[in-house]
Amino acid sequence: MLDVRFSSALKVLLFLAVAAESGSPVLSSAQLAEGLDANPSLVRKLLVPLVRAGLVESVKGRAGGTRLARPAEDVTLAEVYRCAVGDKPLWACRPESEHVCLVTAHTTAYFAQLTEQAEQAVLGAFGDHTLADGLRDLRRLERNAVQES
Numbered sequence: 676m677l678d679v680r681f682s683s684a685l686k687v688l689l690f691l692a693v694a695a696e697s698g699s700p701v702l703s704s705a706q707l708a709e710g711l712d713a714n715p716s717l718v719r720k721l722l723v724p725l726v727r728a729g730l731v732e733s734v735k736g737r738a739g740g741t742r743l744a745r746p747a748e749d750v751t752l753a754e755v756y757r758c759a760v761g762d763k764p765l766w767a768c769r770p771e772s773e774h775v776c777l778v779t780a781h782t783t784a785y786f787a788q789l790t791e792q793a794e795q796a797v798l799g800a801f802g803d804h805t806l807a808d809g810l811r812d813l814r815r816l817e818r819n820a821v822q823e824s
Contacts, residue, residue, distance in 0.1 A: 678760070678763070680759040680760060681755065681756050681759040681760055683711055683717075683759070684724075684755055684758060684759035685755050685759075685809070686711060687707050687711065687718065687721060687722070687731075687741075688731070688750065688755060688806055689806065689809055689810065689813070690702060690706075690707055690710050691707075691731060691741065691742060691743045692743060692747040692806045692807070694742070695742065695743050695747065696747075696810075700742040700743065701734050701738065701739065701740040702740050702741060703715075703739070703741075704716075704718045704719050704722070704741070706740070707741070721759070722741055724759065724761065725755075725758050725759075726741075727758075728754065729744050730743070730744055730745065730750055730754060730755065730758060731743055731744050732744040747805060747806035747809075747810060748805055748806075748807040749805070750805055750806045751801060751802050751803075751804065751805055752801035752802070752804045752805070752806075752809070753798045753802040755801075755806075756797065756801050764790050764794070765793050766790060768782065768783050768786035768790075769782075771783050
């Protein structure tokens with residue numbers, strides 16, 4: 676099963692970025708959950724590392740909820756990825772077996788190197804993109820879809 680924490684966290688932040696642009700920057704976990712087609716408690720769990728990292732902030736009270744803590748231009752996808760995924764590797768190596776040959780003796784170390792290189796490439800690519808870039812890309816996709824229909 677593929678991990679959807681990054682895509683879910685990114686989608687939450689994109690919802691919050693759109694809300695901020697529209698002048699209603701605070702969204703409840705129920706509103707965010709509706710957009711994700713998920714349970715509000717799952718959304719609250721997704722928000723915890725984002726709050727800790729200073730990407731979003733909670734607003735208390737009757738009209739409370741969550742909002743971006745920084746402008747969308749200042750939030751990179753690499754930050755979102757690190758918050759959502761944490762220390763979990765991009766993928767896992769099969770469990771080690773008895774070291775009886777070249778492959779079984781060194782596959783785990785080799786795979787760890789590959790994973791680190793892939794992770795750095797992902798973070799490098801995501802570091803060049805912000806939430807604001809994501810909103811521009813979504814709007815471009817929307818314009819293209821409208822033109823094609």
